[in-house]
Amino acid sequence: MFAAYAARIDRDQPLSGLELGERPAPEARSGWSVIDVKAASLNHHDLWSLKGVGITEDLLPMILGCDAAGVDEDGNEVVLHSVIGQSGHGVGPREPRSILTERYQGTFAEQVTVPTWNVLPKPKELSFAEAACLPTAWLTAYRMLFTNAGVRPGDSVLVQGAGGGVATAAIVLGKAAGLRVFATSRDEAKRKRAIELGAVEAVESGARLPQRVDAVIETVGAATWSHSVKSLKPGGTLVISGATSGDRPSHAELTRIFFLELKVVGSTMGTKDELEDLLSFCAATGVRPVIDEELPLDRAREGFERLASGEQFGKIVLTNS
Numbered sequence: 001m002f003a004a005y006a007a008r009i010d011r012d013q014p015l016s017g018l019e020l021g022e023r024p025a026p027e028a029r030s031g032w033s034v035i036d037v038k039a040a041s042l043n044h045h046d047l048w049s050l051k052g053v054g055i056t057e058d059l060l061p062m063i064l065g066c067d068a069a070g071v072d073e074d075g076n077e078v079v080l081h082s083v084i085g086q087s088g089h090g091v092g093p094r095e096p097r098s099i100l101t102e103r104y105q106g107t108f109a110e111q112v113t114v115p116t117w118n119v120l121p122k123p124k125e126l127s128f129a130e131a132a133c134l135p136t137a138w139l140t141a142y143r144m145l146f147t148n149a150g151v152r153p154g155d156s157v158l159v160q161g162a163g164g165g166v167a168t169a170a171i172v173l174g175k176a177a178g179l180r181v182f183a184t185s186r187d188e189a190k191r192k193r194a195i196e197l198g199a200v201e202a203v204e205s206g207a208r209l210p211q212r213v214d215a216v217i218e219t220v221g222a223a224t225w226s227h228s229v230k231s232l233k234p235g236g237t238l239v240i241s242g243a244t245s246g247d248r249p250s251h252a253e254l255t256r257i258f259f260l261e262l263k264v265v266g267s268t269m270g271t272k273d274e275l276e277d278l279l280s281f282c283a284a285t286g287v288r289p290v291i292d293e294e295l296p297l298d299r300a301r302e303g304f305e306r307l308a309s310g311e312q313f314g315k316i317v318l319t320n321s
Helices: 044-050 128-132 134-148 165-176 188-197 225-230 254-259 272-285 297-309
Strands: 002-006 018-022 032-041 069-071 077-080 111-115 119-121 156-159 180-184 201-203 213-218 232-240 263-266 291-296 315-319
Touching: 002 297, 018 297, 032 128, 044 297, 069 128, 077 128, 077 134, 119 272, 128 134, 128 291, 128 315, 134 165, 134 213, 134 232, 134 272, 156 165, 165 180, 165 188, 165 213, 165 272, 180 188, 188 201, 213 225, 225 232, 225 254, 291 297, 297 315
Parallel strands: 156 180, 156 213, 180 201, 213 232, 232 263, 291 315
Antiparallel strands: 002 018, 032 069, 032 111, 032 315, 069 077, 077 119
């Protein structure tokens, strides 16, 4: 079957390790389902995999892709929950969690196999491309906002780095949930798009906000960390799920954190139950993922290049006809 996969690891030029071509189709196994992939979305995790983060050389070649929507063996339209345990039946309390492409072949292919436990029904209201955007970036944003930040309608939230998958999801979800959303971006066009999505104001990265906020959704890392901390109200919460600009900020703002009793919460992906809630939320409210571009799988390299450039606004989706 045709697939986009990591053939080599190159920390300096990750895209040099990306290859497109034939790979073995997944074999049926007890307790697992083989899914015909209709759409799969890119995440920064796929770029990190090409750099060797979360994967070792002995597992190569590895088909990339964490997210997918497709059709199961019985013809049901489905969405995949990407967090997989060693047992293949959920993640036990003492079991290390993994996601597709770390131990198991990913979704940038014509077919993928996952534990049947990880297969959820796709709401009829969502297209395959829309559903494929939800299991990583949108689920991460959902958990950051509603589980870890604990915000309620009427609260204020700052979303750093408008344009990325998690950031755009947080803006749209926050607006739909009745939050007062602020956003930042270095790019004027992306700031305008953030306002179109529901942000009440979008400012340049590092610029002073008109008010301090109850929570910050942080995925940028070092470049925005100090601004994130300074933007919080006393007792506010900073939720971080990524560090695309690096994980070593020049100013950790520790004095401000303890003096204002701020909370810093790490967040990674989300649970199957949260994904079910997110799917229902989108189906019921009309909220839809922001898609930057849809490309056929054989043009996957273009999608990777766009993601690596940081030019995208929303999700990049790869499709199988």
